[in-house]
Amino acid sequence: MEQPSLFEQQGWASPLASRLRPKTLEEFEGQRHLLGEGKILRRLIDRDEVPSMIFWGPPGVGKTTLARIIAQRTSARFVDFSAVTSGIKEIKKVMDEAETARRLGQKTILFVDEIHRFNKAQQDAFLPFVEKGSIVLIGATTENPSFEINSALLSRCKVFVLQALSEEEMLHLLRRAVTDPRGFGTRRVEIGEDELALIAAFANGDARTALNTLEMSVLNGEEDEQGIRVTREIVRQCVGKRSLLYDKNGEEHYNLISALHKSMRNSDADAAVYWLARMLEGGEDPLYIARRLVRFACEDIGMADSRALEITVAAYQASHFIGMPECSVHLAHAVIFLSLAPRSNAVYLAYERAKRDAQKMLAEPVPLHLRNAPTRLMKELHYGEGYEYAHDTAEKLTAMQCLPDALKDKVYYRPTDEGAEARVRQRKEQVDAWRKEKRASLAREQKQKNRKGEHTDE
16 A cells, blocks of 8 residues: 655645646746846746747755746746756757747747756757747856856857845745645645744755755644644754854854965865855855955965966856755865965055045046047047066166155055065065156156256257
């Protein structure tokens, strides 16, 4: 005798995420930057002018659901195709069916999930059918299409970037799941806002994860005649991580990033790796951490070791490509490098000094000799007159003044003797000394010319 599933025991025929799948754009959660009133994808759908396109975004943001809604809105035949289980033979079969439907006047939307898993030959098989309009191809990928999709196919598709759901959007989805008859609306489910917020934080922008976690929490809730009560302890057991109490929008978020930043600044690699782990295991977006590391590379290390910027940008890209949990090692690599690299905040201080002057003197005109003169009128107005091209000199330097007169001889960048910046300092001192001497020499020459002119006049 076949045992009923857990869902059937509770009176639900299928998982919550499946039951609650949106059927209209109005029900669709997130992606307001594409689907809000007047936004580009919304206009294309409303006008039934949907092109072949690639949906690029993290898991659980609605790529498949959106493709189904588009097919329904445009009265097209919808074919769901998986790159994991299909090959050239299956592609040709589907293409033949689509061509037959086209001749009968019916449009076919072919949705290819994980299209990046297709090899070049498989991707090329779509090209002729996309070009002649047999199909509207909608591919979904979690990988960067620039690297994973053939350039020939990519050039025929519009790329739309789908974003992870915000916690606010996630909370709205979870509240609807509790009250919607397709969700738990037919049963009285008692669950607090704090518990929903915990699930939303755990899901990290993935709607499917959020709904699955909510469902598991409800199925394990305390049931009586009144309904089902979901406690915080039940939710904590379902998410399975004590550290998920970490609030990405609250004080602890800022405390932890501050601890990471200051540990690196203090060259404490062990503490820095610990605070990194606390954030990642708490559900923090790895790209947020990576962006902070890129900032740190120039703010706290700068010219003392310019490789810091290269390594942190590489860590950001690696985190973007593969996500958690694999990217944790790339971020740890960057954090340890930054912690042990030589220190200099000279670049940061240079900009802060320049910013103060720039804000006070926003209307200061650009000197005429630094302006381009592409037209005759500009030349007549002396634009570019007196400009000195450094490459024409033996030293590759000129004494030309590049700051406005009001800021003449102002010094913003003051290099330190730390790491590679010691060489930068030496070079800057040489350039400054040469320029000072050259200007003094030119001033002496000008004085002599002026005196000769005076004698001539007499």
